Amino acid sequence: MWRGCALGTGLALSLAATPAAADEQTVKLIQLLIQKGILTSGQAGELLRETGTPARGRHAKPAPAPAAATESEPAPAKQGEIRVTYVPQFIRKQIADEVRSEVLTETRQEGWAEPDALPKWTKRFTLYGDLRVRYERDSFASGNYNKFINFQDINNGSPFDLESYNAGTAGAPPFLNTTQDRDRERVRARIGVRALIDDGLTADVRISTGSDQGPVTPNQTQGQPGDFSKYAVYIDRANFAYAGVPGLQLAIGRENNPFFTTDLIFYSELGFDGVSAHYEHDLVPDLNAFITGGVFPILNTAFDFSTNSETKYNSANAYMLAVQGGGAWRARPDVLAKLAVGFFDFNGVQGAVSQPCAQQQGGAYICSTDDTRFPFQQFGNTVYAIRNIVPYTGGALGAAVPDPQYYGLASRFAVLEVHPRVDITSYHPFDVELDGEFLKNLAYDRNAILNHGPSINGPIGPQNNIGSNGLYQGGDTAYIVRGEIGNLEIHRRWDWNVSLAYKYLQTDSTLDSINDADFHLGGTNAKGTILTGSLGLARDTFLSMRWFSAQTVSGPKYDNDVLQVDLQSTF
Numbered sequence: 001m002w003r004g005c006a007l008g009t010g011l012a013l014s015l016a017a018t019p020a021a022a023d024e025q026t027v028k029l030i031q032l033l034i035q036k037g038i039l040t041s042g043q044a045g046e047l048l049r050e051t052g053t054p055a056r057g058r059h060a061k062p063a064p065a066p067a068a069a070t071e072s073e074p075a076p077a078k079q080g081e082i083r084v085t086y087v088p089q090f091i092r093k094q095i096a097d098e099v100r101s102e103v104l105t106e107t108r109q110e111g112w113a114e115p116d117a118l119p120k121w122t123k124r125f126t127l128y129g130d131l132r133v134r135y136e137r138d139s140f141a142s143g144n145y146n147k148f149i150n151f152q153d154i155n156n157g158s159p160f161d162l163e164s165y166n167a168g169t170a171g172a173p174p175f176l177n178t179t180q181d182r183d184r185e186r187v188r189a190r191i192g193v194r195a196l197i198d199d200g201l202t203a204d205v206r207i208s209t210g211s212d213q214g215p216v217t218p219n220q221t222q223g224q225p226g227d228f229s230k231y232a233v234y235i236d237r238a239n240f241a242y243a244g245v246p247g248l249q250l251a252i253g254r255e256n257n258p259f260f261t262t263d264l265i266f267y268s269e270l271g272f273d274g275v276s277a278h279y280e281h282d283l284v285p286d287l288n289a290f291i292t293g294g295v296f297p298i299l300n301t302a303f304d305f306s307t308n309s310e311t312k313y314n315s316a317n318a319y320m321l322a323v324q325g326g327g328a329w330r331a332r333p334d335v336l337a338k339l340a341v342g343f344f345d346f347n348g349v350q351g352a353v354s355q356p357c358a359q360q361q362g363g364a365y366i367c368s369t370d371d372t373r374f375p376f377q378q379f380g381n382t383v384y385a386i387r388n389i390v391p392y393t394g395g396a397l398g399a400a401v402p403d404p405q406y407y408g409l410a411s412r413f414a415v416l417e418v419h420p421r422v423d424i425t426s427y428h429p430f431d432v433e434l435d436g437e438f439l440k441n442l443a444y445d446r447n448a449i450l451n452h453g454p455s456i457n458g459p460i461g462p463q464n465n466i467g468s469n470g471l472y473q474g475g476d477t478a479y480i481v482r483g484e485i486g487n488l489e490i491h492r493r494w495d496w497n498v499s500l501a502y503k504y505l506q507t508d509s510t511l512d513s514i515n516d517a518d519f520h521l522g523g524t525n526a527k528g529t530i531l532t533g534s535l536g537l538a539r540d541t542f543l544s545m546r547w548f549s550a551q552t553v554s555g556p557k558y559d560n561d562v563l564q565v566d567l568q569s570t571f
Contacts, residue, residue: 129191145556200244318348351408380524444476473554475506
């Protein structure tokens, strides 16, 4: 095919050349096309007849005798040789156009040589991504309590004996930093590919920077762990999606948030493992209804649990079962109102008290519910010790009883969510968005939490929600209100917007491990304001500034301010 195309193109160019050059070049190209099987002898003869070139052979009429012989007179034609003495200009142009048309038709059908086009298979793939560079300043208020325990570090490592620490016979647990300001330069880079497999069926895979410390950590802090070490990269999205039925969307794998929510309940970039379905339908003109549901695994028990014991324990898997319904009403061409009500049941995330757990050979404890300890925590949820340690009596009289503990969530979580939003574009570019969300943990049971003993304390209790009076001060409610003005989406240079929000989250209003990671440095048990401003610098590239000022809702003082300056581009 390539050789045929090249010869055809050469013929077209030759015929468009000067008459003198065309004679020799055209004959050679026609001969070569015959040899390659692209033209038959009959086709070549027809081509020569169209050009008006006299054939040479037995049946040719004698040519008139030249006036005088010259040294430049061509020699007699050899057997099988075809000669063209002259091709008129309009014939050369006609042949060139025909050859060009045939070549382009053939290559267009095969999809490999159409001008400015790619092969058909490449059209099934879409490459996308984004890059964000951030400066962050984390500032802490004077007088902050400085003994908030980092329970995540304990649960991801060796159990901690809090009783021995309180008795002065063991070292300190890991503590959160609540007093020393920090400056961080951070990078987030993501790139993905979406493939169209068949009508309505796509596959999506994306990789991203980040860390394996939890689900809300896509940033890479520059200078960590040091010496220009390479950034870690993780699979961030991996899913099949089907949208072949009007109004219906199905997804399985790791996908984007399929629900209409804010970061009050889910971090804006959280990946959802599991399966989801979304259906929407126009009830009447300008009024649309939708419903979304899914099942999402949150924790899967380690296959060999318990690893270092010949006794294996039952699975303690955790799932989120979720459903959300709502509608969108186009009240006017420039006013869109949307409302959703959802229910999110986090089944199995609560920690469970173990069976009586005795010391094993070598001094270790292996307890039946160790796998119900939470794998990741930001800040705020009430936790409690989950090991039922059998007292060890082999120590000296009066010595502290060993009590190495892991910690689980004290509350169940079944969250009712209400999310209204109104977009008004009447005064573009001064568009307005009014947004809010309300959460209520319907499974919250204060008495059950107190029965777990969150205030069994000493100098430091097993959770961080005890007030100065020693009483538990947790709660089950959260809300956010937000207003924005300007371009609701920034795509071009000088697009802009500003927004102001107020957040309030009680301790156990929602799961603190998967909500916003920036406000109060992540989690619940916080209240305060968020000010944001963004300015477009180029196509899909903008500079933004966000300022968070937050305080604890209950318990010891822990106030902080966070400043973030981002340069971000999507492609």
